[in-house]
Amino acid sequence: MSGIIVVGAQWGDEGKGKVVDVFSAQADYVVRYQGGANAGHTLVVDNKKTVLHLVPSGILHTEATCIIAAGVVLDVETLCQEINALKEAGLLQNPKQLLISDSATVLLPYHRMLDQAREQSLGQEKIGTTGKGIGPAYEDRASRKAVLFGDLFNKEALKLKLDSALKEKNFLLENYYKTKPINLNSLLKQIAEWSEQLSVYRSKDTSLLIHKALKAGKKVLFEGAQGSLLDIFHGTYPFVTSSSTLAGSALVGSGIGPGTIQKVVGITKAYTTRVGSGPFPTECDDAIGEKICQVGNEFGSTTGRRRRCGWMDLVALKYAIRINGITNLALMKLDVLSGFEEIKVCTAYEIDGQNITEYPVSPGELGRCKPVYESFKGWKEDLTQVRMLKDLPRYAQEYVNFVGNQVAIPIDVISIGPGRDQTLWVKPLF
Ligand code: GDP
Ligand code: IMO
Numbered sequence: 462m463s464g465i466i467v468v469g470a471q472w473g474d475e476g477k478g479k480v481v482d483v484f485s486a487q488a489d490y491v492v493r494y495q496g497g498a499n500a501g502h503t504l505v506v507d508n509k510k511t512v513l514h515l516v517p518s519g520i521l522h523t524e525a526t527c528i529i530a531a532g533v534v535l536d537v538e539t540l541c542q543e544i545n546a547l548k549e550a551g552l553l554q555n556p557k558q559l560l561i562s563d564s565a566t567v568l569l570p571y572h573r574m575l576d577q578a579r580e581q582s583l584g585q586e587k588i589g590t591t592g593k594g595i596g597p598a599y600e601d602r603a604s605r606k607a608v609l610f611g612d613l614f615n616k617e618a619l620k621l622k623l624d625s626a627l628k629e630k631n632f633l634l635e636n637y638y639k640t641k642p643i644n645l646n647s648l649l650k651q652i653a654e655w656s657e658q659l660s661v662y663r664s665k666d667t668s669l670l671i672h673k674a675l676k677a678g679k680k681v682l683f684e685g686a687q688g689s690l691l692d693i694f695h696g697t698y699p700f701v702t703s704s705s706t707l708a709g710s711a712l713v714g715s716g717i718g719p720g721t722i723q724k725v726v727g728i729t730k731a732y733t734t735r736v737g738s739g740p741f742p743t744e745c746d747d748a749i750g751e752k753i754c755q756v757g758n759e760f761g762s763t764t765g766r767r768r769r770c771g772w773m774d775l776v777a778l779k780y781a782i783r784i785n786g787i788t789n790l791a792l793m794k795l796d797v798l799s800g801f802e803e804i805k806v807c808t809a810y811e812i813d814g815q816n817i818t819e820y821p822v823s824p825g826e827l828g829r830c831k832p833v834y835e836s837f838k839g840w841k842e843d844l845t846q847v848r849m850l851k852d853l854p855r856y857a858q859e860y861v862n863f864v865g866n867q868v869a870i871p872i873d874v875i876s877i878g879p880g881r882d883q884t885l886w887v888k889p890l891f
């Protein structure tokens with residue numbers, strides 16, 4: 462059992478990229494298994510920032526092999542740009558560092574166009590997607606029309622698939638969304654360039670590779686994208702993404718069984734953020750929210766949008782722990798809470814005059830929930846230079862202990878800044 466799943470326990474942007482980068486020092490393989498370029502995972506090493514959308518966050522560790530597995534929707538244009546940027550920065554020199562499953566779903570420009578056109582047509586009702594084409598690409602997979610990564614290397618079959626896809630997409634784009642259609646030959650030309658660049662990373666069967674690695678006792682990290690509350694089945698539907706973001710999806714998306722998983726590490730901020738529309742009970746639409754946003758630099762890594770901010774929500778966190786089977790937590794961005802007189806934590810919701818502690822799955826109900834808070838004394842000290850747990854200020858320790866006791870699972874890691882070295886280990890990873 463040498464597989465570890467890293468999963469977002471909130472609405473995304475919890476700091477998964479940082480955690481996976483730090484954990485990757487001890488990993489043989491790092492696997493992205495769902496989502497696509499809607500993800501923005503930030504790594505900071507020696508003050509240098511790298512934002513990854515599709516390439517797994519183990520890429521800065523040259524000895525680890527990064528895998529993009531079947532469950533991912535692969536925006537081949539964005540991936541080429543990302544690889545070029547990594548190469549230019551001298552961060553990706555050996556093509557063996559990255560493998561792409563032949564079974565991954567290819568995301569093409571028309572998916573992005575459809576996503577954006579649909580959002581625009583929804584007006585006030587919009588989901589607030591990243592506009593990266595994620596929904597339309599997963600729709601193609603579900604309707605069994607998707608172009609798979611392996612198809613890119615069979616020109617005749619690809620042409621037939623695209624010809625048929627464009628008949629439908631262009632009809633929608635032109636007649637329903639009143640936008641420009643896509644030309645088959647120009648698209649084929651673009652795809653030829655992208656596939657030529659990506660061919661060196663092609664791997665027919667990453668499921669078999671991961672299976673063999675786990676069997677041989679190699680350490681495999683599974684890197685989740687988005688967060689539990691954005692899950693297509695168990696999140697705040699319809700204000701969710703189009704994939705299952707839960708730990709179970711690591712198994713399905715990579716093509717392995719559950720017996721190989723040693724632990725599931727849930728990533729949570731010491732407060733809560735959300736980008737896009739949908740209910741968010743602890744949102745602080747006031748000076749507190751603004752302060753968290755500014756101090757925490759809460760602007761999206763993919764779209765630059767301002768993230769909505771609020772206090773830690775233990776009802777939602779306990780729900781995420783349950784639906785993922787999270788065994789251990791990483792508590793991120795504790796440094797951002799320095800300087801608040803009072804820190805609040807939501808321990809229950811009030812709805813229709815009653816207090817509840819189980820997360821209501823209906824978004825309508827969740828939208829009517831008011832947070833019930835416990836208050837904590839804040840601390841003034843800057844935490845970003847702390848390197849030993851015992852040096853955390855007393856009130857910061859009390860806050861962490863309270864969260865740990867409430868969730869009743871161990872907090873393994875506390876993060877007090879974006880850098881690799883700003884990481885306090887409570888327990889070793891493996
Ligand atoms: P992800 O999508 O879960 O990988 O998270 P993002 O990269 O989108 O957003 C997390 C942001 O917080 C990034 O800008 C990180 O560099 C930053 N970050 C991560 N951990 C910490 C931390 O402990 N403290 C602070 N101040 N920033 C952090
Ligand atoms: P990482 O991996 C935060 C949100 C969007 C929108 C909803 C649907 O960086 O944590 P989509 O484009 O997926 O159809 O948008 O999901 N969303 C994210 N929010 N972090 C992400 O990824 C997200 N990926 C999608 O803002 O509300």
Ligand code: MG
Pocket residue numbers: 473474475500501502503762763
């Ligand atoms: Mg992000």
